[in-house]
Amino acid sequence: MSRTLRFDAVLIQAVIAGALSFSHLHDLAAAAGQDGWKAWAYPVSVDLLLVAAWRRMRADGGNRDAWLWFAIALIASLGANVATAGMLDMTDVPPWLRILVAGWPALAFLGGTLLAHSPTDVPQPEAEPAVDTDREALPDLTVERAPEPAPELPPAGPARKDVPPEPVAQAPAVTVPPALLDHARKIADAHHAQTGAPIDATTLRSRLGIPPALADSIALQLA
Template identity: 55%
Template sequence: MRAQLARLDAVIIQAVIAGALSFSHLHDLAEAARQGGWKAWAYPISVDLLLVAAWRRMREQQRAGQPSGGPRLWFLVALAASLGANVATAGLLDLDHVPAWLRVVVAGWPAVAFFGGTLLAHAPHPQETPVPASSTKGPDEEPHSASGAVEMPDRNMISAPSTGPDSGPASEDTTADPVTAPVAPAPTPVPAVALPPALVERVRALAAEHHTATGHPADPDAVRTRLGLPPSMTASVAAHL
């Protein structure tokens, strides 16, 4: 426990020192770029807030398995602004004569930070995967079947009479009446449709040809198929064979 607290204290102290130095460098650079007064103090806050917001959103999207290209881009932009201010105030840049392009970059930073912060704030948050209802079931609950139907006991088991020694006279007759299954009605025969004389001759010719080739009577359905007639005409073809 003490080792963890010692490591945590070291991380916090290091973060405070780094944040204070970066804050000071950004303030000095903004002041050298003619952004004096309260504006020089607002620049470091803007850079650090964008850096932290982009980092948090990037981590959230990575945990959710979503692409984090947008937050990573704004994290790199804020990191470049912070790192650039640290390097610029290291004696490599004359803060008394700041180049015009650097003054333009510092002056345009608020618009860039506002745009990036708005995109990060209004981006859709990653949705958590809903927990299935079956996983929230208690340990004593029994799983239900997939169709949700309740199994009923067999009807024969319910209606079976008792055959024990204590049963009365009513238990002597153990033969149950058989259950009569409903009989499906017979299909209504389709009346034959009269065929034209030419078609009748064609039917008889095909039947004679089949009988000559095979020695067996022609099948009405086969003849109807060869003539290209619908299935409803089978009875009409059979009537002329």
């Protein structure tokens, strides 16, 4: 109930203020030489420009052009209220005021046209972040391999004593330069001091950058 009473009070106040402003604008226009229906058209023009500028401000979120025309219409309305309150001799209006009243229709038409046809800022949709397809997680694919068949072994039989065992192939001897052997011994000693284990041929080969055969020969001599 209180909400209804408050709304009615605001509406009544707006009607009273609009009627007084409308009357003051009519009286000022009539005093400036605009008689008949023309005097009634001036307050309608001022109020329409005021409402149009206000609606454009609400739609654009504070457009500067809308604020400018709202201020012009408000000054025209306030000026008429002050002028008709005894601040101006209504029987002898100065020429500058007659010029302002006569030029108001063109000014109001310009303001209404600019407010009606100025572009409205349309909010642009936010761009969606690009998806990096190269970094997308691919599903884990597990490929099962069939077990390889075990190699067939020859049937076991009694060992034949008359068949001598096959000789084991030995690696050919590789000549190691003394300077390289001394350098390798220093590396082996440092490795043994750090790890507590003798150096192997693979580590020795990676440290010295030598062929595998030469590394094996040095490792045998250092053992």
